[in-house]
Amino acid sequence: MTVNLKNDVVLGLDVSTSTIGFSFFNSTGKLLSVGYIELSKIKTPYKKAVEFKKFISKECDNFKLISVLIEAPLLRFSKFSSANTLNKLAAFNGVVSYIMFSLTGLEPQHVHATTARSRVCGRLAKKNVKEQVFKYVRQSEGNISWPLNTKAAFKKQCYDMADAYIIGKFYFANK
16 A cells, blocks of 8 residues: 655746746645746747646656646736737746646636735835845745856846745635
């Protein structure tokens, strides 16, 4: 008889076509792992999806997922996004959502970043929101090894990791 020692785990994902941030929490809200998958050098969305599936399949073998939370794609234009960009992001978000459903049987919960941030971090100033979220996560979790660039500054992927943390943590703030 085999005993299943896998713990119940919540997964938070911050999905973009260049980087996917991820966070895993145990059922009491303790952070188990946070990181990112770099996709920027992969040319097509199909190959990006294959790379994500390879990575997440290995991770899913280590855990028993009880919930999957994914940052909802943007619904409106900002000064940084075009209709084409929003369309690509929404399509890729759908592909990642389907991959997660097909691997786990769990329907992902799509959470808007502003909702998750306000519930987890509290009220944030309108300026430099990503920096405020990153600072919040750094202060909340002292043991995260944040990736640095060649100039010993935080890599931009740290923001994806922090957003994935907030999305995953929303599960517990919402209880």
